[in-house]
């Protein structure tokens with residue numbers, strides 16, 4: 001009412017002018033966490049390219065950068081520690097990438113989280129070659145690179161989180177500590193802080209250490225009286241009601257069991273002979289415990305040296321399910337992780353795009369309950385993945401060109417995106433059509449696709465789709481968003497959409 005009065009007091013012309021003018025956006029961004037996940041290759045290999053990269057972040061109102069510093073490829077800082085130095089990626093031996101990046105980010109008030117692939121190494125990683133005994137093993141005694149996934153060799157080498165001394169305390173924690181001591185980093189970011197989930201999500205780890213430790217940890221026998229059956233009167237109607245006195249669970253000839261037989265018992269056996277097949281519960285509990293234990297140990301070690309460094313973690317969307325399938329019950333991370341970043345990616349939800357938005361909203365509401373003990377809940381969104389329908393056919397077409405695939409298959413891929421391509425990249429469309437009619441140089445055309453896919457024309461990837469996802473996230477009342485990844489945003493030409501969203 002008050003406002004209407006004051007409007008009527010000024011001349012009508014001025015009122016109209018004020019109504020028609022586009023309001024200048026001068027207000028500060030309202031979302032507390034405006035973060036992006038990034039790979040070092042997104043920032044280039046020179047000081048100038050890093051500066052330009054950080055400028056772009058600042059322009060889009062990003063205030064937190066989560067940058068990879070340890071991946072399955074190696075380390076992205078020039079570690080001079082003798083045992084770590086061979087693990088440094090070649091291009092980063094003489095280029096102190098984190099030092100320049102952090103300096104430039106801090107100049108622009110952008111916080112930096114150093115992103116570590118915790119338990120995932122590469123099949124040919126230096127540490128894997130040096131310490132194959134630290135690898136996680138299947139019941140057959142094989143490490144993950146021996147597995148085949150979708151017809152191809154599995155590339156990640158998963159390390160055993162539980163083993164001591166082992167990868168966790170001899171390699172990973174000292175490495176993170178070195179980084180935190182050397183650089184003015186704001187937080188350490190956990191990723192792959194779990195067991196593998198895309199192979200058989202319940203068959204790691206059965207290394208020698210875990211085969212010893214799981215029965216000990218769950219009290220399946222008494223180390224002081226290993227052969228005692230520890231039987232007690234059965235005076236209650238329910239078999240499992242006699243659990244407190246803990247009878248000996250392991251069979252008398254346990255030590256003669258092979259690794260496979262031991263693994264099978266630990267996964268499929270019963271606490272009481274003839275009772276529920278419940279030993280898997282203790283196996284999953286053991287895994288969840290060791291992953292959470294790592295987050296505590298690394299927190300304590302780093303805080304000793306740098307009392308203000310914080311921690312963030314990329315986690316799966318549902319801790320109840322990921323606790324069972326990958327040992328990642330992230331509710332247990334709360335005291336040692338301040339920023340929880342669930343990867344609420346499109347690929348983690350079924351249904352059509354609109355259905356997925358409903359599932360996403362539902363999921364975030366549930367995550368707010370699960371994450372009640374964390375200081376911050378920032379929702380992870382995979383931007384580039386929203387455009388798989390537009391991008392993947394061209395990606396496959398490019399592979400077919402390089403592998404000399406059949407024209408009919410290439411045509412089928414083109415058909416999926418032909419209409420959009422004609423509008424947004426008519427030259428490329430014409431070049432593909434011409435090649436399919438009368439093949440020229442496949443490499444020349446594949447190179448054109450390289451260029452297209454690393455910087456798609458504005459609109460080919462519709463920014464609306466990303467904006468809809470981001471708006472759905474914001475509507476749930478969380479305090480931050482973290483977008484995967486800066487490389488994908490550049491490739492999809494989506495920086496303006498992100499800048500508009502973060503600037504609001």
Ligand SMILES: [Zn+2]
Pocket residue numbers: 136137160161162163205206207208209210
């Ligand atoms: Zn193990």
